[in-house]
Amino acid sequence: MKFRRIGSDLKVVYLQYRRNPAALFFSFFFPILIVALFGYIFSGAGSAVTTVVVLNEDQNSPASVAFLAALNNTSVVQVQVVGGSSWTPSNFAAELGSAGASVGLIVPAGFQANYSAHTNVSLALFVNPTDAASAGTAEGAIQGVANGFNLHAADGRAIITIASIHNVGSQIYTYIDYLIPGLIGFTILTSPMFSMVDIAASYRKDGIFRELSLTPLTRSEWLTSHILWYIVLTFINAGIMIAFGVGVFSAHLSIGLGMIPFLLVGTFLFVSIGMLSGTVAKTPESAAIIGNIITFPMMFLSGTFFPVSSFPPWLQTVAHVLPLYYVIDGLDQAMLFGNWNRAALDLTIVLVIAVVVFVMAVRFFRWRDS
Amino acid sequence: MPNAIEVRGLVKNYGTLRAVDGIQFSVAAGSVFAFLGPNGAGKTTTTEILEGLRPKTAGDVRVLGLDPWTQGAELHQKIGVIPQDFRFFERITPAEGIEYYSALFGTHPDASAILSRVALSDKADARYDTLSGGQKQKMGLALALTNDPEICFLDEPTTGLDPAARRAIWEVIRSLKREGRTVFLTTHYLEEAEILADQVAIIHHGHIIATGTPSEIISAHGRPPRLRLAAGPDVAAFVQRTLGATATVENGYVEVVVHDKDESLRVLSAVQSSGLPWSSFTTEHDTLEDVFVRMVGRMDDGALKSEGAT
Ligand SMILES: Nc1ncnc2c1ncn2[C@@H]1O[C@H](COP(=O)(O)OP(=O)(O)OP(=O)(O)O)[C@@H](O)[C@H]1O
Ligand SMILES: [Mg+2]
Numbered sequence: 001m002k003f004r005r006i007g008s009d010l011k012v013v014y015l016q017y018r019r020n021p022a023a024l025f026f027s028f029f030f031p032i033l034i035v036a037l038f039g040y041i042f043s044g045a046g047s048a049v050t051t052v053v054v055l056n057e058d059q060n061s062p063a064s065v066a067f068l069a070a071l072n073n074t075s076v077v078q079v080q081v082v083g084g085s086s087w088t089p090s091n092f093a094a095e096l097g098s099a100g101a102s103v104g105l106i107v108p109a110g111f112q113a114n115y116s117a118h119t120n121v122s123l124a125l126f127v128n129p130t131d132a133a134s135a136g137t138a139e140g141a142i143q144g145v146a147n148g149f150n151l152h153a154a155d156g157r158a159i160i161t162i163a164s165i166h167n168v169g170s171q172i173y174t175y176i177d178y179l180i181p182g183l184i185g186f187t188i189l190t191s192p193m194f195s196m197v198d199i200a201a202s203y204r205k206d207g208i209f210r211e212l213s214l215t216p217l218t219r220s221e222w223l224t225s226h227i228l229w230y231i232v233l234t235f236i237n238a239g240i241m242i243a244f245g246v247g248v249f250s251a252h253l254s255i256g257l258g259m260i261p262f263l264l265v266g267t268f269l270f271v272s273i274g275m276l277s278g279t280v281a282k283t284p285e286s287a288a289i290i291g292n293i294i295t296f297p298m299m300f301l302s303g304t305f306f307p308v309s310s311f312p313p314w315l316q317t318v319a320h321v322l323p324l325y326y327v328i329d330g331l332d333q334a335m336l337f338g339n340w341n342r343a344a345l346d347l348t349i350v351l352v353i354a355v356v357v358f359v360m361a362v363r364f365f366r367w368r369d370s
Numbered sequence: 371m372p373n374a375i376e377v378r379g380l381v382k383n384y385g386t387l388r389a390v391d392g393i394q395f396s397v398a399a400g401s402v403f404a405f406l407g408p409n410g411a412g413k414t415t416t417t418e419i420l421e422g423l424r425p426k427t428a429g430d431v432r433v434l435g436l437d438p439w440t441q442g443a444e445l446h447q448k449i450g451v452i453p454q455d456f457r458f459f460e461r462i463t464p465a466e467g468i469e470y471y472s473a474l475f476g477t478h479p480d481a482s483a484i485l486s487r488v489a490l491s492d493k494a495d496a497r498y499d500t501l502s503g504g505q506k507q508k509m510g511l512a513l514a515l516t517n518d519p520e521i522c523f524l525d526e527p528t529t530g531l532d533p534a535a536r537r538a539i540w541e542v543i544r545s546l547k548r549e550g551r552t553v554f555l556t557t558h559y560l561e562e563a564e565i566l567a568d569q570v571a572i573i574h575h576g577h578i579i580a581t582g583t584p585s586e587i588i589s590a591h592g593r594p595p596r597l598r599l600a601a602g603p604d605v606a607a608f609v610q611r612t613l614g615a616t617a618t619v620e621n622g623y624v625e626v627v628v629h630d631k632d633e634s635l636r637v638l639s640a641v642q643s644s645g646l647p648w649s650s651f652t653t654e655h656d657t658l659e660d661v662f663v664r665m666v667g668r669m670d671d672g673a674l675k676s677e678g679a680t
Contacts, residue, residue, distance in 0.1 A: 008473030012462060019461040019497065206457040210423055214446050215474040368423050 001224070005217050009225040017229070027191065027233055031241045034183055038305065039176050039249040050134040052142070053101040054081045055092055061112035067160075068107070070145045077103075077141045093126055098337050099309055100178065102128040103138040115160065118153060122161045177252050180245040181331035182304040184259075187237040188266040189302075189324050192230040193274045193295045199226075200278025200365070201287035213367030220362060227271045234267045258334035261347050266327040269354035273323075276361040298324040303332070326350045374399040374521050374552040375420060380429035382415050382576075389415045391576035392429070397569065399520075402543060402553040404567035406560065406658075408666050412576045413556040414454050417525050420554065421451050434520060447475065450514030454525040454556075456506060460499040464490055464509045467498075468516050475517040487545070488512045489538040504531040511542065521552040528559060540566060560659035570658070574666055584658050591665055592656030596625045597634050599641065601648035608644055609637060625654065 017023050052071065058064040072079040080101075087095055089106055096104045104126035114121035125142065127135035139162065146160040203209050212222065238259070245251040277294060281287035301315065302308070302324035308316055319325045330346030333339040375397040382390040390412040397403040407413050418424040419431060422438030422445055431438060436445045458467060468481040485491045488508040493501060501509060507527060514522055524543070528536045536559075543566050546553050557563055563570050564584045572580040572587070580587050599605060606617040606624045615637060616627040628634045634653065641648055 004476070005474050008470050012459060012466070012470050015466060016459055016461045207453060207455065208457055208459065210453065211456070211458065213423065213442070214421065214449075214451050215471060216443065216447065216476075217474050 001218070001221055002216075006221050006225045006228070009217060009222060010229055013225060013229045023195070026194075027237060028240065031183065031187060031237050032244055034186070035179070035241050035244045036248070038179050038183070039245065049076065049078045050103055050137045050141075051078045051080050051101060052138050053096055053099065053104045054079055054107060055083070055087050055089065055104070056081055056107045057089065057109045058107050058111035059109070063112035063115045064107045067111075067145065067149060070148065071141060074141045074145065076137050089124070092124075094339075096126055098333075098339060098342075100307060102134045105138075105142065115149070115153060120161065125162050176245055176249040177336055178303075178307050178332065179305070180241055180251050180253055181259075181335050182306075182328055183241055184234075184238045184263070184331055185266070185302060185324055185328035186299065186304040187241075188234055188263065188327060189270050189295060189298055189304075191233055191237065192267060192271040193277075193291055196226065196230075196271055196274025197278040197281075197287050197291035198284060200275050201281055201284040204279075205284055209367045210369075219365055219367060223271075223275060223358075223362065223365070226275075227268055230271050231264055231267045234263050238263055253335045254338065255335065258338075258340070258343065259331055262327055262330045262334065262343075262350070265347060265350050265354055266324075269323060269327070269350055269357065272354055272358040272361045275365060276357055279361060279365045298322045301325075303328040307332075323350060323353050372399055373397060374401075374434060375403070375554065376430070376432040377416075377420070378430040380416065380419065380431060381427045382412070382419060382424070383427045389576055390419075390573075393573065393576070393578045395571050395578060395581060397552060397554060399552050400547065400550050401568040402547050402555060402566050404563035404570045405554065405556045405573065406558075406563055406570060406662060407556075407573035411573045413573060414525055416573070417523055417554065417556060418453075421449065421523050422446065423453075447517065448520045449523060450517060450519030450521070451523045452507065452510035452514050452525060452527055456510030458498045458506070458509065458513075461497050463493075463495045463497055464501075464512055465494040467509060467513055471513050471516040477517050479516050479518065484512050484515050487515070487542055489535065504535050507531060508535070508539075511539065519551065521554060522546055523554045525556050526558065527555070528557060528562060536562070560657065560662050564658040572662060572665065574669055579665055579669065580661075588656050588658060588661055592661045594627050594629060596654040597628045597637055598652045598654050599624045599626070599648050600650045601641070601646065605641055605644075605646050605648055608646060609641065612640055612644075613637060624648075628653075 054068060056064050056068065068079050068081065071077060082095075082099075092104055092106060096102075106124040106126075108121060108123070111121050123142065123146070125139060127138065142162060146162065149160055242251075242253060242255055246253060246255075273294060274291065277290045278287045281290050297318075298304075301311075301319050302322045303319065304324070308319045308325060308329070311319060326346040326349045330343045330350065333343035333346065373396040375395075377396065378394050380390055380393050381388065393412075393416065395403075405413050405416065415424065419426045420433050420438055422433075422442035425439050433445055434448055438445055462470070464485060465481055468479065468484060472479055472481075482491065482494070485494050488511045490505060490508045490512060493505050493509075496505075498506065498509065507530065511524070511527060514524070527543075528539050531539065540562065543553055543555065553566075555563070555566065567584060570580075570582065570584055570587055571578050580591055582590065600622065601624045602622075603619045603624070606619045606626075609615050609617045609624070609626050613636065615633075618625050626637050628637060638651065
């Protein structure tokens, strides 16, 4: 590896790029366009129905189920019962934060027993103070249903009460907050994929790789300069989208060093995938098809435009096998939730896939045909 | 002088097609070698094997003492190549291309000198995709010169060039030779080979059918020189009868085979003193092209006949 050669190849890549109006559009104008479009469509729209995430500790007893059903029927809130090992009362607030929920409710164990015995039972309500509207709506709805139950059971004595009100995280996450990491993931995917697939296939067809094989430039130097180039583009794109999202749509993002590894490793991954697809294809046309087959499912199903947690379960399963999911989830963890353990896991997954694909791309990529 | 290129028993198969069938030749360092042959004869295949762009099927190939396929990296420092269909990055200019190659090779050529040498100075800053076909070829030649090569491989460097540009490339090839470089050239322009080449090899269907200097090939395979008179058949009959020379008649001309200038003078003075009418004369020599067309044509006729017989 010689830096002089990588540097001079990088310059050619840059000149080729700078003189290509379509590429310029996709790198600079497209991110703004897409943030503006999605941000505008969804910002402030905030759904009229507030979702209340419920942890039912009373083992789905008839009384608790009836209570939640009544709550769901109020039509101002929507009950989403969660369970599983990750949801415990002690980390409920944090999990609500990661899931992007602004209202949560814990129905305690013994709800049914206490209610039948007419002894006091208190619900724990979690709200996000910055989302006062949702908090108010939810509290009102829950209080109303509790009043109904109390009236029915004991002439209106306060049996079911809302005891403690806890805060969910420190912020409310709006759609735009999810959108920015998702769209950064989107460009990490699309900008190298679409051009590397084409470059790999058409440079081979046009004999440009043969031409380069007559120079001291090595294949890994060539790949390195392309990876570096797309990393530069990714940073520019991400910068534009963050600035636009924060400046115009007041997205709440913590812009720290934490996102950088994802920009690096994510780009490394998709340059390698693009290279591999373009290399194994026989013609530029079939390369484009392979590239699209890989790109399109990821473009929509990895949490780019909508959080994966809002998908039906089977689609979430699909999302979990897509490498881009881990890039975007990692960006979410790093930029929104500050959940570093999960971010580190995501990063490891992306890195492992990237290294495997890179090694395969170098292995299959030939300057000259034999 | 040592040989820059040594080829022995070279064979190249593409699947079942044998494109090169056991050829043998060598190129002396510092000479210009022209590789001729009709379309599909195996010129590009051979050239690419010498450049290390293609593996051979069998045989022994040495270029500057190196095996081009396995020692390509070392060889590529020392050779310059223009492929038959040179293509480059669409949006890069010749000046940038030279800068790029210099950085890759770690050389420091004078870019403007190279560009003026290949007569491309006026297009130094024009993107590749805006260059004409001939200008693209010149850009390829310019790039091939950035690493100060010992051998230049030029696969049809003048195809598609206008006559002036072709002569400019000839001048470049001559100057490369003056600088002591070896030039390996393929071309379909036989006069080009005749003018430039020290040695010529003609390949046909993967076999070398003639090698030598242009004049050696002409004297070995060409017809003898002829005196061409604007005269009638009676002159032909007279020459045959009185001098015993071979004469043929062809729409208003008589061609008499003459082996040297004395014989030419004898024929001319005999015809002049015979009183028969004649107006002018020229001397006719086979060119490399005449020889090439006759050899290749004859072999193809032969091939057709033997195919018809089976
Ligand atoms: N990659 C390839 N795969 C299969 N056959 C090939 C390949 N390249 C060349 N051939 C065949 O090998 C033979 C020699 O081709 P080659 O390109 O060496 O000819 P050439 O002498 O350079 O012809 P031209 O004057 O047209 O450039 C031809 O019959 C051609 O069809
Ligand atoms: Mg050829």
